[in-house]
Amino acid sequence: MIYKVIGKDEFTRFTDMLVRANESYGPVQVDTDRNGNPVYQFKRVFSADDIAFDYTTTTSSAKHLMLPYREELSRFSFRNGDWEQDIEYSVEPRVLIGLRPCDISALNILDDVLLNGRFPSPYYLARRRNTFIIGMDHLPLPDCFCKSLNHHTVSKGFNLFCSDIGEHYYLSINSSKAFNYLKEFEISDPTHDDDCRLIERRKLIKQSFQTEVEVTGLPSFLDIEFDSPIWEKWGDKCLNCGTCAMVCPTCYCYNTEERIDTDLEGASRQKQLYSCNLVDFAEVAGGHNFRPGNGDRLKYRYYHHYRGFAENANQQICVGCNRCGRACLADINPKDVINDLRMEKESCMICVSTSRSRT
Amino acid sequence: MHDMRFNIPLQDINREHFAEQVPDFNLKSDLMQTDRGYKCRITNIVKLTGQEKLFQLRIEDPEERRLFRFLPGQFLMLEVPGYGQVPISISSSTSNHEFIELCIREAGRVTGALFKAAPGAMVSVRGPFGSSFPMHEMSGSNIILVAGGLGIAPLRAPLYWINEHRDRYGKVHLLYGTKEPSQMLFTYQFEEWRKVNHIDLHTIVEQAEPGWDGKTGMITELLQDIDIEASNTYAIVCGPPVMFKFVCNRLDREGIPMNRMFVSLERRMHCGMGKCCRCMVGTTFTCVDGPVFDYWSVINLKEAI
Numbered sequence: 123m124i125y126k127v128i129g130k131d132e133f134t135r136f137t138d139m140l141v142r143a144n145e146s147y148g149p150v151q152v153d154t155d156r157n158g159n160p161v162y163q164f165k166r167v168f169s170a171d172d173i174a175f176d177y178t179t180t181t182s183s184a185k186h187l188m189l190p191y192r193e194e195l196s197r198f199s200f201r202n203g204d205w206e207q208d209i210e211y212s213v214e215p216r217v218l219i220g221l222r223p224c225d226i227s228a229l230n231i232l233d234d235v236l237l238n239g240r241f242p243s244p245y246y247l248a249r250r251r252n253t254f255i256i257g258m259d260h261l262p263l264p265d266c267f268c269k270s271l272n273h274h275t276v277s278k279g280f281n282l283f284c285s286d287i288g289e290h291y292y293l294s295i296n297s298s299k300a301f302n303y304l305k306e307f308e309i310s311d312p313t314h315d316d317d318c319r320l321i322e323r324r325k326l327i328k329q330s331f332q333t334e335v336e337v338t339g340l341p342s343f344l345d346i347e348f349d350s351p352i353w354e355k356w357g358d359k360c361l362n363c364g365t366c367a368m369v370c371p372t373c374y375c376y377n378t379e380e381r382i383d384t385d386l387e388g389a390s391r392q393k394q395l396y397s398c399n400l401v402d403f404a405e406v407a408g409g410h411n412f413r414p415g416n417g418d419r420l421k422y423r424y425y426h427h428y429r430g431f432a433e434n435a436n437q438q439i440c441v442g443c444n445r446c447g448r449a450c451l452a453d454i455n456p457k458d459v460i461n462d463l464r465m466e467k468e469s470c471m472i473c474v475s476t477s478r479s480r481t
Numbered sequence: 482m483h484d485m486r487f488n489i490p491l492q493d494i495n496r497e498h499f500a501e502q503v504p505d506f507n508l509k510s511d512l513m514q515t516d517r518g519y520k521c522r523i524t525n526i527v528k529l530t531g532q533e534k535l536f537q538l539r540i541e542d543p544e545e546r547r548l549f550r551f552l553p554g555q556f557l558m559l560e561v562p563g564y565g566q567v568p569i570s571i572s573s574s575t576s577n578h579e580f581i582e583l584c585i586r587e588a589g590r591v592t593g594a595l596f597k598a599a600p601g602a603m604v605s606v607r608g609p610f611g612s613s614f615p616m617h618e619m620s621g622s623n624i625i626l627v628a629g630g631l632g633i634a635p636l637r638a639p640l641y642w643i644n645e646h647r648d649r650y651g652k653v654h655l656l657y658g659t660k661e662p663s664q665m666l667f668t669y670q671f672e673e674w675r676k677v678n679h680i681d682l683h684t685i686v687e688q689a690e691p692g693w694d695g696k697t698g699m700i701t702e703l704l705q706d707i708d709i710e711a712s713n714t715y716a717i718v719c720g721p722p723v724m725f726k727f728v729c730n731r732l733d734r735e736g737i738p739m740n741r742m743f744v745s746l747e748r749r750m751h752c753g754m755g756k757c758c759r760c761m762v763g764t765t766f767t768c769v770d771g772p773v774f775d776y777w778s779v780i781n782l783k784e785a786i
Contacts, residue, residue, distance in 0.1 A: 143487035197517050236756065242511075244500075244514065245512075277678050377751055391560075413784070422761075
């Protein structure tokens with residue numbers, strides 16, 4: 123990694139060059155919510171002017187540029203009672219600007235799942251390899267809890283990362299491609315003051331978190347609390363809409379579906395992102411549903427995010443962006459569910475310790 | 482304003498080495514065209530009961546046929562182009578390299594299309610996937626196979642294995658129960674298994690029909706008929722989810738250790754490769770870590786049965 127410093131205007135010029143030369147995506151204000159706050163999404167941008175560099179967070183994550191909602195996996199063409207299968211991993215090089223550390227961490231987690239497993243996914247690899255990522259740090263929103271999961275900083279998975287140090291950006295350059303492009307611009311080596319400003323900035327970010335979720339030892343908590351009534355309680359609230367999985371930067375489960383073309387000469391197998399909260403997620407042939415209740419499905423989602431992955435890959439799959447909490451129509455958010463789960467156990471432990479002191 | 486120097490070069494995955502090769506599903510964690518199937522011709526269809534048929538498939542390409550090697554208990558993803566794909570356990574012998582046999586019940590869109598197909602139709606298979614029954618570990622021991630209903634389909638591969646290496650195993654019991662006598666599968670092989678392969682086969686039905694002179698009751702009743710030498714016996718259980726608990730608890734009481742009881746689980750699957758998460762049980766993928774689990778792992782997996 124090489125560290126450099128660039129003036130903010132010069133940086134805008136640099137992104138403008140990159141955006142004009144390539145298919146680019148960045149945060150764009152698309153609407154305002156009912157309280158008048160801006161709503162941002164990652165959208166196609168055509169010049170640096172389109173990009174809202176000072177955005178707060180996007181409603182959907184950048185996952186969709188790696189895992190589209192709907193993607194064709196393979197095509198069949200029918201001829202004389204026979205068929206041919208065609209698979210293409212087609213993707214254009216893209217630039218992704220303004221990802222937050224949690225978004226980049228989410229992509230790193232997806233890399234672990236989709237590229238390091240027993241069957242690496244070429245579809246994902248094609249998109250990941252052809253994506254140039256520029257990350258930017260930000261001050262957390264009141265409900266962000268990425269610090270609890272240690273994803274408020276990121277050290278890999280990007281080409282270029284910018285930390286805001288006042289007049290300048292402190293650049294962490296992580297690829298030769300990025301360094302090559304930056305050579306054309308006015309960049310300088312960080313001075314001692316710049317280093318201090320970076321440390322100061324990091325401290326400020328760390329201290330700005332207002333929400334904390336205690337995840338230490340959560341896997342065993344979840345195991346012990348498998349039959350807890352709180353799942354029923356939160357499950358009753360859940361509407362099974364699947365919004366949480368759609369906005370989540372790390373949810374990757376999917377459904378495949380085949381469609382015959384209207385001219386009957388071909389068919390395509392398509393993949394669409396799915397959610398474990400949807401009713402038929404675990405339904406098998408013959409109609410048996412392994413997770414029939416709302417609570418069962420909600421519980422499974424928390425299990426996968428905070429336990430399952432911790433066991434398989436030694437880290438929790440959640441990055442703490444709280445997009446699911448913000449998007450939920452029924453006001454369910456991870457912080458409340460996890461705290462509820464902990465409270466239940468801890469109040470129970472108090473009763474054990476008081477009964478001991480009595481005897 | 483468009484400066485060519487800032488164009489990011491394309492890295493074309495289609496031109497990578499793997500994209501031209503035949504996928505080998507036995508080779509794990511190598512980049513390959515995981516969604517490319519092996520083209521198969523349906524060579525024969527045997528109607529077993531009103532609901533189930535036995536499909537015999539032959540992989541067209543000799544190279545792909547050579548790569549398709551499986552172990553007893555594994556499954557494959559069967560695709561009917563234009564309709565979809567379904568996970569089906571392999572019912573043929575592991576030494577049969579020419580044909581694949583699949584016992585399928587008509588249940589939905591894909592199997593519905595398959596049931597309308599005639600011999601000669603072309604389908605696609607991907608696989609084999611999943612874990613297998615530890616047949617080598619079992620040698621020298623007695624084996625109890627318990628099958629309920631369609632659960633006989635995944636047990637047919639280990640049964641073939643046992644028959645081909647009959648001298649390696651002690652007493653082999655096959656306990657098979659269905660709802661009605663007419664639903665019993667592979668009845669034409671019963672005599673062969675009993676007489677040629679010396680398998681102690683017991684059958685039972687829940688509801689007798691006219692003409693049924695065998696036992697009536699639950700499958701656990703069959704366990705009373707056989708002598709179980711708990712210290713030297715392995716069990717393989719496959720059937721509907723409710724059956725596992727009753728049979729395995731009964732075997733546990735007989736003294737068979739939980740890590741010597743193997744079950745084959747069923748889940749919804751869309752990929753077979755641990756990617757779609759549909760088959761996840763708590764923390765475990767049924768498609769890559771299963772479908773064969775020992776009973777100890779199963780009771781440690783929440784909501785598995």
